[in-house]
Amino acid sequence: MASETKRKVVDCFGKEYSSLKAMCEAYHISYGTYCKRRYRGKTFEEALTVPVKKYSPSIIVSGYKFVLPCGLNAEVISVKGKSALIRAEDGKEWRSNKSNIIKGETGHPDLRRNRKSTFMGFETQFSASINNKAFYECRCLKCGAYEVFTPQQMIEHAREHNIQVTSQ
Ligand SMILES: [Zn+2]
Numbered sequence: 001m002a003s004e005t006k007r008k009v010v011d012c013f014g015k016e017y018s019s020l021k022a023m024c025e026a027y028h029i030s031y032g033t034y035c036k037r038r039y040r041g042k043t044f045e046e047a048l049t050v051p052v053k054k055y056s057p058s059i060i061v062s063g064y065k066f067v068l069p070c071g072l073n074a075e076v077i078s079v080k081g082k083s084a085l086i087r088a089e090d091g092k093e094w095r096s097n098k099s100n101i102i103k104g105e106t107g108h109p110d111l112r113r114n115r116k117s118t119f120m121g122f123e124t125q126f127s128a129s130i131n132n133k134a135f136y137e138c139r140c141l142k143c144g145a146y147e148v149f150t151p152q153q154m155i156e157h158a159r160e161h162n163i164q165v166t167s168q
Pocket residue numbers: 140141142143144145157161
């Protein structure tokens with residue numbers, strides 16, 4: 001078993017490295033990935049040897065489901081070359097680059113983090129991300145309610161005002 005406190009490290013097969021970083025390099029695992037895995041409770045060996053998942057944009061086909069950075073569910077409706085038509089659970093549709101979907105960089109056009117927008121009858125402004133959930137400071141244009149909501153809570157509130165949610 002390796003000692004990770006000393007500067008010199010020994011891997012699970014007894015090979016010695018000058019540093020943790022050098023060992024990670026030898027295993028083609030980034031130092032950041034190694035640290036994240038250890039932090040999440042992976043063993044020394046797992047952290048080093050489990051291959052990093054690499055997704056190719058070819059997995060983006062119609063029917064592919066994923067979660068947007070705002071926390072809303074989304075689905076690929078159709079694909080054309082490098083781009084995909086996406087529909088979020090509020091019914092909004094837009095096109096995005098497939099590789100941006102893979103990288104998790106495709107966001108809902110009305111729920112950006114850096115600008116105010118209108119979503120489901122709310123004036124919204126990104127507030128914070130907690131446990132992978134995005135919260136928005138928002139004011140309902142119908143009843144004036146001022147809340148910090150997730151997009152799902154905004155959709156629920158909009159339903160109470162009979163605002164149409166076009167999908168599902
Ligand atoms: Zn309202």
